[in-house]
Amino acid sequence: MINPDLNLNLKWESGDKSSTRAGFGDALTQLGKTNSQVVVVTADLKDSTKVNKFADTYPDRFFDVGVAEQNMMGVSGGLAAAGLIPFCSSYAMFSPGRNWEQLRNTVCYSNLNVKIASTHAGLSVGPDGATHQALEDITLTRSIPNLMVISPTDYHQAYRATIAAARHKGPVYLRLSRENSYAITTSSTPFELNQPQLLRFGNKATIVASGLMVGEALKAAEEIDAEVINLHTIKPLDITTINQSVTKTGKLIIIEEHQRAGGVGSAIFEAYVQAGLTLPPTKHLAVSDQFGQSGTPDELLEAYGLTWTHIVTAFESFA
Amino acid sequence: MSDLPQIANNLRQLVVKMITQAGSGHPGGSLGLADIFATLYFSDLFNLDPNKPNDPNRDRIIVSNGHVCPVWYAALAAKGYFPEPELETLRQFNSRLQGHPHKDFSHPENNLPGVENTAGPLGQGMSFAAGLALGFKTQKLPIKTICFTGDGELNEGQSWEALMFVSKYKLSNLTYIIDRNDIQIDGFTHDVMPLNSLKEKLNAFDFLTIEIDGHNFQSIQSALTHNSTKPKAIIAQTIPGKGVSFMENKFEWHGKAPTPEQLKVALKELA
Ligand SMILES: [Mg+2]
Numbered sequence: 001m002i003n004p005d006l007n008l009n010l011k012w013e014s015g016d017k018s019s020t021r022a023g024f025g026d027a028l029t030q031l032g033k034t035n036s037q038v039v040v041v042t043a044d045l046k047d048s049t050k051v052n053k054f055a056d057t058y059p060d061r062f063f064d065v066g067v068a069e070q071n072m073m074g075v076s077g078g079l080a081a082a083g084l085i086p087f088c089s090s091y092a093m094f095s096p097g098r099n100w101e102q103l104r105n106t107v108c109y110s111n112l113n114v115k116i117a118s119t120h121a122g123l124s125v126g127p128d129g130a131t132h133q134a135l136e137d138i139t140l141t142r143s144i145p146n147l148m149v150i151s152p153t154d155y156h157q158a159y160r161a162t163i164a165a166a167r168h169k170g171p172v173y174l175r176l177s178r179e180n181s182y183a184i185t186t187s188s189t190p191f192e193l194n195q196p197q198l199l200r201f202g203n204k205a206t207i208v209a210s211g212l213m214v215g216e217a218l219k220a221a222e223e224i225d226a227e228v229i230n231l232h233t234i235k236p237l238d239i240t241t242i243n244q245s246v247t248k249t250g251k252l253i254i255i256e257e258h259q260r261a262g263g264v265g266s267a268i269f270e271a272y273v274q275a276g277l278t279l280p281p282t283k284h285l286a287v288s289d290q291f292g293q294s295g296t297p298d299e300l301l302e303a304y305g306l307t308w309t310h311i312v313t314a315f316e317s318f319a
Numbered sequence: 320m321s322d323l324p325q326i327a328n329n330l331r332q333l334v335v336k337m338i339t340q341a342g343s344g345h346p347g348g349s350l351g352l353a354d355i356f357a358t359l360y361f362s363d364l365f366n367l368d369p370n371k372p373n374d375p376n377r378d379r380i381i382v383s384n385g386h387v388c389p390v391w392y393a394a395l396a397a398k399g400y401f402p403e404p405e406l407e408t409l410r411q412f413n414s415r416l417q418g419h420p421h422k423d424f425s426h427p428e429n430n431l432p433g434v435e436n437t438a439g440p441l442g443q444g445m446s447f448a449a450g451l452a453l454g455f456k457t458q459k460l461p462i463k464t465i466c467f468t469g470d471g472e473l474n475e476g477q478s479w480e481a482l483m484f485v486s487k488y489k490l491s492n493l494t495y496i497i498d499r500n501d502i503q504i505d506g507f508t509h510d511v512m513p514l515n516s517l518k519e520k521l522n523a524f525d526f527l528t529i530e531i532d533g534h535n536f537q538s539i540q541s542a543l544t545h546n547s548t549k550p551k552a553i554i555a556q557t558i559p560g561k562g563v564s565f566m567e568n569k570f571e572w573h574g575k576a577p578t579p580e581q582l583k584v585a586l587k588e589l590a
Contacts, residue, residue, distance in 0.1 A: 082460075
């Protein structure tokens with residue numbers, strides 16, 4: 001049963017899809033209107049990271065550094081030190097991929113108020129191939145002190161997360177997708193950073209997902225009577241909501257569009273150990289130490305084991 | 320103004336003392352830049368008030384070649400930003416004088432007063448300074464940004480990304496001071512990675528480039544005050560280890576602490 005308190009879109013499976021990057025871009029344009037301190041920096045990816053509307057509306061607060069992600073991160077740090085709230089946008093492969101050390105030392109070690117918005121995370125980038133499919137960015141970001149890591153599931157949630165990120169003082173990483181996702185949340189769905197959302201009630205297992213994987217989790221949950229938790233805030237990680245659900249269902253399934261090493265699964269396992277809790281029987285669906293390749297998002301998610309049917313199979317394999 | 324040489328000499332003494340005490344650190348560039356640091360902090364050319372280290376309108380001195388922080392710390396202490404005895408804590412556990420400079424913008428109360436940026440990994444302060452200057456220009460704030468960088472630092476690709484960017488946005492409120500001492504860790508810069516005609520390179524990036532003797536106070540001041548509608552780059556020819564004969568022009572002293580015996584000799588020469 002879908003959680004009635006969250007004003008979710010009950011027709012999500014048949015409704016129009018949209019992308020988290022579009023939600024980010026629209027929220028940014030809104031922020032431009034309401035907050036004169038918000039500025040945007042991009043590295044020659046204005047259109048595909050969806051900052052073009054902001055650029056057209058507020059040209060004096062938009063800066064294109066060219067294909068230079070290391071400089072983009074440093075410039076963003078300087079803009080923050082001058083009292084502004086910079087959002088810097090690129091693809092996750094290049095930011096934090098290319099500029100990880102600038103993110104760590106210039107921005108996070110200095111605790112600067114920079115928002116790192118990175119689209120094209122995960123396999124669902126599709127035909128561009130493995131060079132552009134960031135499967136390591138959660139590991140890279142959640143290991144840096146002071147940095148908050150957010151992975152919204154759909155357009156509306158990305159919109160809300162962007163507004164919340166601007167309000168939060170300190171560095172924030174926004175993990176966004178190129179591909180459209182199901183519109184599961186609505187503009188009236190509550191959103192709080194750090195607060196995982198229990199989207200669906202169930203009894204037989206708890207599925208934890210974020211980003212595009214939330215739709216897969218909800219589909220599988222219909223089949224297997226599972227609870228679904230949307231872990232939009234990966235760091236800091238709130239283990240209480242997950243553990244409460246697992247205490248009831250007895251089984252945990254984690255699915256993520258990311259390498260197995262160091263991502264959402266790792267974060268949850270670490271949190272269990274840290275809290276002195278015992279992990280229930282668990283299945284972890286992730287990319288298994290492989291690179292991606294060209295293909296449609298559907299083909300890739302199928303080939304790498306990241307669809308709702310894989311969740312069902314994983315559930316059936318519990319001893 | 321006339322006592323700048325004396326102030327610079329005092330900074331040099333503080334530098335060799337604190338690095339010896341710490342047992343590690345970078346004397347070469349620190350000694351080479353003492354004359355320019357003395358000019359920046361003691362000649363009233365800039366809006367810098369040790370009693371108001373967080374004044375939003377202060378000019379910003381950024382050090383991108385963070386390993387020369389001993390001379391930065393020495394200048395700040397000598398100017399009165401914090402008490403001089405704290406210099407003895409350089410590189411020690413729990414000290415505000417980190418081995419490479421650190422500033423926490425969310426917790427200003429923990430910072431060493433006067434330090435304006437985190438630095439050490441080369442190239443990063445150059446982008447940071449560019450962002451600062453752009454931020455001030457965007458907000459129409461008449462604040463100047465001065466950024467130190469090294470010649471070895473210009474090996475970093477990020478340095479040139481920053482230079483292109485500064486040129487694109489015509490950040491005439493920004494001045495880079497390049498410590499052209501021809502040394503870096505592995506040897507002479509002309510051997511490790513030659514920069515050759517650096518002035519021509521910077522001019523090609525549309526900077527106003529001024530080459531000076533980094534130990535001539537008059538040249539330093541006139542380069543700093545030279546009006547420019549373009550971003551400015553000052554190539555300061557300096558002698559690494561300047562003032563301590565056994566360190567001068569020796570790349571081995573880029574990042575090595577003197578022994579207590581060597582300190583005695585150094586202090587005698589700097590007296
Ligand atoms: Mg050098």
